[in-house]
Amino acid sequence: MVKHYEQVWESCLSYIKENINLQSFKTWFEPIKPIRLQDSSLTIQVPNQFFYEWLEENYVGLLKQSLVNELGSNGRLEYQILVSDPRKPGMSDAPFKGKDIKNPFVIPGIKKTKIDPQLNQDYTFETFIEGDCNKLARSAGQAIAANPGGTAFNPLVIFGEVGLGKTHLAQAIGNEVLNRFPNKNVLYATSESFTNQIIESIKKNSVNDFMNFYQMIDVLIVDDIQFLAGRVKTQEIFFNIFNHLHQNKKQVILTSDRPPKDLEDMEDRLISRFKWGLSADLQVPEFETRQAILSYKMEKEGVDLPPEVVEFISYNIKNNVRELEGVLISLIAQSTLNKRIINIDLAKQVIQNFIKKINREVTVDSIKDLVANHFNVPVDKLQSQTRKRSIVIARQLSMYLAKNLTNKSLKSIGENFGGRDHSTVIYSCKAVRDLMDTDLIFKDTVAELEKKVQLSLNG
Ligand code: ADP
Ligand code: MG
Numbered sequence: 092m093v094k095h096y097e098q099v100w101e102s103c104l105s106y107i108k109e110n111i112n113l114q115s116f117k118t119w120f121e122p123i124k125p126i127r128l129q130d131s132s133l134t135i136q137v138p139n140q141f142f143y144e145w146l147e148e149n150y151v152g153l154l155k156q157s158l159v160n161e162l163g164s165n166g167r168l169e170y171q172i173l174v175s176d177p178r179k180p181g182m183s184d185a186p187f188k189g190k191d192i193k194n195p196f197v198i199p200g201i202k203k204t205k206i207d208p209q210l211n212q213d214y215t216f217e218t219f220i221e222g223d224c225n226k227l228a229r230s231a232g233q234a235i236a237a238n239p240g241g242t243a244f245n246p247l248v249i250f251g252e253v254g255l256g257k258t259h260l261a262q263a264i265g266n267e268v269l270n271r272f273p274n275k276n277v278l279y280a281t282s283e284s285f286t287n288q289i290i291e292s293i294k295k296n297s298v299n300d301f302m303n304f305y306q307m308i309d310v311l312i313v314d315d316i317q318f319l320a321g322r323v324k325t326q327e328i329f330f331n332i333f334n335h336l337h338q339n340k341k342q343v344i345l346t347s348d349r350p351p352k353d354l355e356d357m358e359d360r361l362i363s364r365f366k367w368g369l370s371a372d373l374q375v376p377e378f379e380t381r382q383a384i385l386s387y388k389m390e391k392e393g394v395d396l397p398p399e400v401v402e403f404i405s406y407n408i409k410n411n412v413r414e415l416e417g418v419l420i421s422l423i424a425q426s427t428l429n430k431r432i433i434n435i436d437l438a439k440q441v442i443q444n445f446i447k448k449i450n451r452e453v454t455v456d457s458i459k460d461l462v463a464n465h466f467n468v469p470v471d472k473l474q475s476q477t478r479k480r481s482i483v484i485a486r487q488l489s490m491y492l493a494k495n496l497t498n499k500s501l502k503s504i505g506e507n508f509g510g511r512d513h514s515t516v517i518y519s520c521k522a523v524r525d526l527m528d529t530d531l532i533f534k535d536t537v538a539e540l541e542k543k544v545q546l547s548l549n550g
Pocket of ligand 2: 257258259314315
């Protein structure tokens with residue numbers, strides 16, 4: 092009895108379906124179309140070259156078994172590839188001309204497409220100073236680099252405050268993997284670029300190509316996943332990619348500014364996946380580590396700071412390695428431009444300027460909190476319409492500080508106070524200045540609050 096190619100493929104599919112999970116089945120087998128059956132050779136059409144490579148690399152045994160079941164030991168498979176290369180722009184849906192690949196079971200070692208990892212090569216383990224603050228994350232990272240996808244740390248979630256080295260460490264792992272395994276595909280993506288690509292691919296109707304592309308990666312690094320919050324479609328696609336990579340023992344590395352359990356507007360199923368591997372935090376570096384980092388950066392910049400200056404900076408800049416670098420760079424700039432020797436005085440000056448610069452990033456909300464707290468009024472009253480004297484003063488003073496200590500426009504400050512318009516803010520600032528002129532105690536209060544706002548940022 093002559094079997095019909097569709098029947099044959101149908102039976103192969105039911106065998107395959109029983110032997111892999113549903114998600115992989117949907118991703119890799121549902122899109123396949125049987126084309127013909129000739130002399131025990133079944134031709135199937137796959138969407139693109141990558142698809143073919145993927146099947147060959149991951150499912151060749153399964154495919155073979157399913158065919159042998161149906162067609163006996165002579166059973167052969169031929170592929171027809173619909174589209175030449177999904178990664179190239181301007182692809183068309185026209186069937187690919189005459190590229191039938193024969194007897195795939197005997198095609199040796201398919202070459203993988205190499206992709207640009209998008210890594211910064213300066214971010215390596217050698218340049219990432221070790222300290223108690225980063226011990227766990229750093230050594231987990233090294234274990235992963237030696238055996239990507241093969242450790243229990245999958246995914247690795249590196250979390251911690253801004254400026255503590257998440258991006259550096261995540262990329263160091265990627266760089267080290269490429270060092271040891273030049274053939275592996277590593278890809279670094281910020282959550283933002285990942286999301287933008289998805290939006291693009293949705294617009295262009297090419298979500299499948301997007302997924303296929305991501306699925307061919309051995310080590311995927313996604314930076315700052317807290318920015319995926321509230322992005323339902325992105326999360327859904329990411330979930331699928333994640334599952335696929337994880338099932339295939341590919342390594343996933345994520346960074347976040349908070350522990351996975353505290354991620355907001357993130358699907359539970361994603362968060363539970365993040366917890367499968369290891370979550371390791373980066374803490375604020377201790378004094379010795381800050382000194383070590385500073386010394387290392389000095390060497391790199393080719394400058395030699397007196398030990399007491401290194402100590403002074405390390406002592407005063409506590410919470411953020413990026414700030415530590417910033418102070419060093421300003422210090423070097425100051426001393427070259429103004430031909431001054433680098434001593435504690437200059438360091439003090441630079442740190443002060445640096446702190447002022449940061450202060451321009453004070454938020455209106457933090458000012459409101461401080462003022463409300465000082466006057467012992469509920470913070471939401473500041474944006475209410477209440478005309479109660481004590482609240483009016485607190486409100487006007489908050490606006491005054493917001494005007495002087497942030498870069499916000501009058502309009503946006505007004506909006507932040509219950510949708511008042513900019514003339515109200517001008518009026519409030521004037522009222523505060525007038526009161527300061529006549530009431531010295533009030534003037535002191537204002538000065539004290541100004542100081543508190545500054546301190547709150549650097550405490
Ligand atoms: P995050 O991504 O956590 O905001 P980054 O990785 O961007 O922080 O780090 C900020 C800066 O501090 C980078 O220039 C990085 O090289 C540097 N840095 C952070 N931690 C270390 C460290 N342990 N050793 C050396 N440099 C560090
Ligand atoms: Mg970062």
